[in-house]
Amino acid sequence: xxxxxxxxxxxxxxxxxxxxxxxxxxxxxxxxxxxxxxxxxxxxxxxxxxxxxxxxxxxxxxxxxxxxxxxxxxxxxxxxxxxxxxxxxxxxxxxxxxxxxxxxxxxxxxxxxxxxxxxxxxxxxxxxxxxxxxxxxxxxxxxxxxxxxxxxxxxxxxxxxxxxxxxxxxxxxxxxxxxxxxxxxxxxxxxxxxxxxxxxxxxxxxxxxxxxxxxxxxxxxxxxxxxxxxxxxxxxxxxxxxxxxxxxxxxxxxxxxxxxxxxxxxxxxxxxxxxxxxxxxxxxxxxxxxxxxxxxxxxxxxxxxxxxxxxxxxxxxxxxxxxxxxxxxxxxxxxxxxxxxxxxxxxxxxxxxxxxxxxxxxxxxxxxxxxxxxxxxxxxxxxxxxxxxxxxxxxxxxxxxxxxxxx
Numbered sequence: 289x290x291x292x293x294x295x296x297x298x299x300x301x302x303x304x305x306x307x308x309x310x311x312x313x314x315x316x317x318x319x320x321x322x323x324x325x326x327x328x329x330x331x332x333x334x335x336x337x338x339x340x341x342x343x344x345x346x347x348x349x350x351x352x353x354x355x356x357x358x359x360x361x362x363x364x365x366x367x368x369x370x371x372x373x374x375x376x377x378x379x380x381x382x383x384x385x386x387x388x389x390x391x392x393x394x395x396x397x398x399x400x401x402x403x404x405x406x407x408x409x410x411x412x413x414x415x416x417x418x419x420x421x422x423x424x425x426x427x428x429x430x431x432x433x434x435x436x437x438x439x440x441x442x443x444x445x446x447x448x449x450x451x452x453x454x455x456x457x458x459x460x461x462x463x464x465x466x467x468x469x470x471x472x473x474x475x476x477x478x479x480x481x482x483x484x485x486x487x488x489x490x491x492x493x494x495x496x497x498x499x500x501x502x503x504x505x506x507x508x509x510x511x512x513x514x515x516x517x518x519x520x521x522x523x524x525x526x527x528x529x530x531x532x533x534x535x536x537x538x539x540x541x542x543x544x545x546x547x548x549x550x551x552x553x554x555x556x557x558x559x560x561x562x563x564x565x566x567x568x569x570x571x572x573x574x575x576x577x578x579x580x581x582x583x584x585x586x587x588x589x590x591x592x593x594x595x596x597x598x599x600x601x602x603x604x605x606x607x608x609x610x611x612x613x614x615x616x617x618x619x620x621x622x623x624x625x626x627x628x629x630x631x632x633x634x635x636x637x638x639x640x641x642x643x644x645x646x647x648x649x650x651x652x653x654x655x656x657x658x659x660x661x662x663x664x665x666x667x668x669x670x671x672x673x674x675x676x677x678x679x680x681x682x683x684x685x686x687x688x689x690x691x692x693x694x695x
Contacts, residue, residue: 510621
């Protein structure tokens with residue numbers, strides 16, 4: 289044994305040597321760069337705005353054309369070509385809200401209303417879901433969406449009339465509370481004289497703006513109640529009308545579609561005749577130039593006194609604008625008894641609808657209204673679709689970024 293060597297000293301030297309060795313082994317690891325992270329697969333870039341466009345295609349005789357494919361269509365947004373990402377011509381089920389006016393003018397016509405509504409429901413596809421909504425001074429959801437025909441028949445037969453008409457509120461509540469989050473194909477059908485007398489939160493302008501943005505094809509059927517009590521004009525302060533000239537074209541009455549020669553049938557294309565139906569005002573025809581985008585207000589009659597006008601012309605103007613903005617039809621009947629033909633035409637359209645989907649090349653989220661135009665490669669065919677849509681808005685978007693749509 290070495291002189292002066294002790295067990296305690298030996299243990300200390302061993303611990304010191306172990307520490308030095310350990311530091312020598314770990315130091316190179318500290319100086320090495322960290323291993324490269326595994327690179328993630330590049331994510332697919334999803335456009336800011338996914339836009340669905342329901343389209344009705346007819347020939348020049350007004351008959352539905354089936355058997356088309358994606359290449360038969362072209363679509364533009366604000367004049368710029370867009371790529372059609374998805375195309376559907378399938379008979380996917382519809383979700384339909386049937387809005388029925390039950391104001392005082394319908395007191396003696398409920399039997400005809402029930403009959404026309406039930407006839408419409410029977411013409412829909414078995415898997416289509418329908419909700420019954422009535423509106424007078426209140427908006428009531430008589431049934432939820434269902435494909436149970438017995439339940440729907442019970443709901444229709446329970447319809448009762450009251451006094452006033454809250455048409456604008458009915459449109460807002462149906463879209464915002466019931467249909468905005470429902471996926472798939474959607475439609476609204478409104479049966480009314482169109483004269484709003486009781487809406488509390490929605491306006492002439494805000495209802496049109498909402499329909500234009502909702503991606504829900506919205507059909508309107510106006511029946512005449514001019515002789516059912518109350519003057520055609522009275523000192524009510526109506527919302528501004530935007531200078532529409534549609535009033536001059538609202539005197540048309542129901543007529544049978546005149547028979548016309550049948551053109552040659554193209555190979556691979558089917559032609560379906562529309563049942564005998566009234567004259568229809570397709571979206572995009574002259575008139576109904578009230579454009580969405582006007583600032584909604586909290587009162588129905590909020591724009592100050594206006595010259596006294598025929599309230600039925602104002603109603604027709606509103607209903608035509610609603611249908612036109614969504615790509616649907618505005619149908620007019622002399623009375624409620626004639627509305628069965630209108631329901632037949634609408635049911636036929638819902639069975640023959642294409643759906644185009646594209647991702648907007650404009651990725652700005654500014655809340656602006658963007659005009660859509662659908663064209664056909666075949667110039668002999670006519671496409672009817674929604675006029676446009678309102679893009680989403682970022683919370684950081686500056687106020688005033690929204691622009692007025694083209695009339």
